[in-house]
Amino acid sequence: MPELLIVCPAIIFLAGFFAPLLKNVVGERAGYVLSLAPFSALALLLSQSGYVSSGEGLYYSFEWFSALGGSIDMRLDGLSFLMSALVTGIGGIIVIYTQGYMHGHPQLGRFYLYLLAFMASMVGLVLADNLILLFIFWELTSITSYLLIGFNHESKEARWKALQALLVTGLGAMAMLAGFILLAQVTDTWKISEINNLGDLVRSSPLYTGIVILVLAGAFTKSAQVPFHFWLPNAMAGPTPVSAFLHSATMVKAGVFLMALLTPALGGTELWGYTLSIFGSVTLLLAMFLGLFQKDVKAILAYTTLGVLGILTLLLGIGSAYAIKAMVVFLIGHALYKATLFLVVGSIDHETGTRDVTLLRGLRKLMPITAIAGGLAAFSMSGLPPFFGFIGKELIYKAGVQLDGLEIAFLIAAFFGNLVMMGLALKAGVGPFFGKPNYEALPKKPHEAPFTMWIGPIVLAVSGLAIGIAPFWVSEFMVAPAVAAIRGTELVHLDLALWELVKPNLPLLLSGMTVLGGFFVFLNRALFWAVADRVLAKIRPYGAEAMYERIFSAMVGFSKWQTAKLQTGRLHDYVFFIVGTTTVLIGWILLRSMDGIPTIQTAQFDFWIAGLVALMGVAALCATISKRYFLILGALGTIGFGIALLFAYYGAPDLAITQLMVEALTVVLFMFVICGLPAIRGFSGPWTKGRDALLAGSFGLIVALLAWLAVDLQFAPTISDTLAATSYPEAKGKNVVNVILVDFRALDTFGETTVVAAAALGIAALMSSRRIFKPKTEREAP
């Protein structure tokens, strides 16, 4: 049933929409009810697994605005099945966890709304089969995650970090959109499944390099690759369920997902492979280096997440069969153990009041269930058998030993990355529970977390163990279809059995060395913490975040500077800028497009008209130099009525009448204010006056020249004849001007009418705020 592809995100969106209401009706237990939405979406998806494991896929299409390429195309294949199952499954658990974690929070309903809206966007993102639709969901995840990171909106720091994540990912998304547009131009379709069949066309296109760079800009910012990695650890400012869900299991994977999704179209070249591998390895190593010095458990986990994103990108870059297999297995394993660890940290934080690893010790006696979950997850993350993480790590080494030449560097990077990651895993998941207790040093007296907060971690941790022992549960069902989708090949049988991997060969040796090294790092953890503050303070000025801050403040500074220059608050300056810009731009275009001096149209130019024009010229001069309001008003009126006469004379009665009415009303309006105005005084010096005169003169010349040329310049066939001919038969009106206004171009007229209304509201606003803007001198007058 293809419709369920749209139903899945829709039910989660709906649940989010009603969450605040539900929370008010049901109270604290709303979490149980709301978790039904993601769980039922998961059930719906699993019910379709037949389509996926057969390699056939499920497609849904709904025409939306097809003229622009945006139609609601959705697809369930191996990759999207895997991702959507992870998002909905972990999502449901997070919703239940939230109920305990945010217990008693006054804005719990709002939190559910954001969380479920994010979840739905994420499901939509992984199911989308249309570039535009994917982009829309992509941006929705950015916006909802902004709201979630900044959920503690009273904290300035949280707001700043949320904004940072939004700006970095949003900027990348803009580049990505440009890449999508190029991609659609090359392939002439917006459907991702069709684009993936046209890989050769894309790769041979001259736009290929540009497409890769732009799309990767989006993927790298979203998946926090170097040099955009800094926003991810900062995003930990959000509540812990957010970190667990967005910043480990789902959103940050969106970038990796996108790269995997477009691999059949873009992958397979050296540019793609090396870019991904190099950025992935650098991200991995940098994250592990910085992670060593972290003392906040959540920060440690954030840096390991960064490292995992690096590994996944690296594996996609290597792109061999083993590498892709390793990538899929690693992705599943990571989602399970990292979500668990974040939730465990959330429970520890909730029950002890701190996340400082140097304080947390010996909690296993008081929080046994949480300790079990944390330990299991840490072992899986360490890559110890028989956990699922072990299979992932083995596959990475298997892919790695196939490399040769300089590419061995990637294997070395992966080795060191895994080694440190194991140390960090033990630090975060095991360290807090062992050792001599020091409960007195903790801000709160610890006790076991409530049911809602331990059930989720334990379920996730145990499933990581279960599919490690029995990998065939997921290999045919999830892993193989996903690998086939990424590689763009037919389904192949995968051998993931644990005993297959435990053979005395190089990968196993590397694995053993990783474990030893990881323990070494774990045991010597205090050494790194001792120097942490000094080291971090030293490298910070050279980091990417410092660069971001410099660029950010430079942009704000520039904005302030140019606002102060342009928006001076003086009417004189505004007029000068507007008229000046118009003159320069139009003048430039005119001079460029003019070839030779155009002929003067002398038809119907007689003595009376010449006299009228001369009179208007005198009036204009008079209005400029006079210092008496009545004289100026009279002169302006003369010009206006003169123009009306010209209109009438040259056969534009509508314009003439309108001009007359406007002139009359202007005079009347002036009469009201003229008595209240102060006498005209000279504020400008001779230089300013000269400058203004020059500008005014050239503006007048340009306009005159434009009008003169307009008769000859014809860019396109004129439509006035067509309009005149169709006016009566089609619109039943003989007055063409009116027919254009109210029928042919009625929408334009409506827009203008709206502008008039907006101007009136502006006047109303000016009237009511008059006192605020009263000049200072006046306010100080006695």
Added chain:
Amino acid sequence: MKWFVLSQTGRTLFPWLLILSLIVLYRGHNLPGGGFIGGLLGATAFILVGLGDGMAAARQRLRMDPVTVLGIGLGVAVLSGLPGLFGEEKSYFVDQWLPDFTLPLLGEIHIGTPLIFDVGVYIVVMGFVLHTVFSLDYLAQTDSRDKLEEDEKMKGGAD
């Protein structure tokens, strides 16, 4: 101080100017005229009364806030587009005509959505001009410097 002649002129011309403005509005589709000019003319009727008897009198004749008038005009203009949605395949924003009929004195009458749209424009323009004029008049009445200072003083005394 009222100027008798102006006051009487305003009062006498008021209905005729309004009727004239409506005629200009109606004939716009075939002859010079239309909603914009009609609206300006209609506003003139009120302004003339205002010049003679004071703007308060003009405001009273309008019976409602000019901004409300403006809103009604926008609404009429929007609604005139609706029949087009249900009409035949015509793609124009507004193009729905009732069958022509003849009235005594006025001759053949055409009524259609373009006319309704033009009525909307008429009302918006009239509302805009009157709003501007009333506002300026209010300024002129209250903005003399001593008046402001007086207000300030009264405010200061109340504090």
